[in-house]
Each structure stands twice: as C-alpha cells, then as structure tokens.
Amino acid sequence: MAFNFSDIVTNNDLLERFQNLFEKELIDEICNAGELRKIAEYTELISIGETITHMPLIISGSLKVMTEDKNGEELLLYYLELGDTCAMTLKCCSSLSKSVISAMTEEPTEILFIPVKYMDLWMVKYQSWRSFVLESYNSRMNEMLEAIDNLAFHNMEERLSKYLRNRAKLMQNGKLKITHLQIAHDLNSSRVVISRLMKKLEEEGVIKQYRNRVDLLEFLF
C-alpha cells in the first residue's frame, strides 16, 4: 500500500506529533520513503536471523520485541508504541547485520516502514533525526534497566502486578485479552504459578478474571 500523507493526518494526530519532532523537510522525506502498513494482531514481523531491510515507526497499536536465550526460550525485551522506533534495529542498520530479535504484534497495529538506507543519510542531514534516535535509545535503555531491576529485586507477585499494569497502560484498556499461559511466557514463569498468584490478586480485589481475559479493577486512564 502506497503511503499517503493525508491518510495519516486523517487517521491520526501524527502530523502534529511529527511537527514537534522533526523539521518539515524530514517529514517530507519520511512520507516519501516510508510505507504505511496496517498489521493484523498476532503477526510476526521479523524473526531472529533475518536480514533487516526496514525500520519500523509505530503509528498506532504496539509491537512486542523479543530475543532468544541460549536454550531457545523467548525473552521479552520491550514493547514499542506510538512514535517509538526499534533501538535494536537502529543498532543493526549501521552494521548491516542480521536481526537478533523477533517482533510481533498483539493487537492491530499501523507501522510506517522506512528502508534502512535512509538511516545513515538522515543521521547526517537532520539534527532532529539524531535527537530522535538518541532519545529512542535512551528510553529503551531505561526500560531495560527497569526490567532488570524488576528481575533482580522483586518477587513474582510484584512482577505480575507490574506486568498487568504496564499492559493495561499499553493497551489503553483495563480489560486485558490474555491467558495465564501468555503471561507466564512473558514473565518466564510457569502457568501454574501465574494462576495461583492471579487467584491471590483476585481475592485481594485487584483484578477480576474470566476465560481469556482479566480486568484490572483499579485501573485508571
């Protein structure tokens, strides 16, 4: 699907967002170079080992970024959302290497794909692009530091409730469409453990659960 600037303007407040972020010429270049695609939920966009050809810019929805540990277990790195781009991809662009991450959607998502060849070009040409990339690295770094802190210093129950809150924020919805098994995967735990903790949270009145769904009762927008 060819990228059309007016599409974005009508579908999103992206123009406004971009105007604050990038100079006009860069916005024009982004529009020319990028391809806007609507991705269905649960679509794998890239897997480990593939060559990176495009860089994603999230317009709406979200993108789950994972890597693999030595045993081939999936490891959740972070979620990308509105206006985010993938730091791991940026890293790979300059070295033309293969992807060390996999990424998939968990909800319908719009992404603007930009060929990687523009990355170096824009880095030199636009100061706003440099800031954007740097800022992107920064926030991803902070997110991962927080994740490490979580792993190292907090028990499963805390990790679980944080996970639920983060997801609700990400989805802009306190009603989460998710199973205990999926949660267990993301937290590198087992389904049984999650089920027990979830029951505890329910008894504490924090959540209400149904099949394939959990509502955060205290969730505020």
Next chain:
DNA sequence: ACATTAAGTGATT
C-alpha cells in the same frame, strides 16, 4: 456429545 483449551489444586522438590 465430544474434543480442545484454559484455569484450579494438592503434593513434591
């Protein structure tokens, strides 16, 4: 009615 998948539970490590 039956199969499949999600969630609950007690016991053990």
Next chain:
DNA sequence: AATCACTTAATGT
C-alpha cells in the same frame, strides 16, 4: 517458585 499429575470449567464442532 517450579513441576507433576490430575480435576474442573469454558468453548467450539
């Protein structure tokens, strides 16, 4: 907190 073995419940065909 993880795993096992089993039960119960919800949902699709």
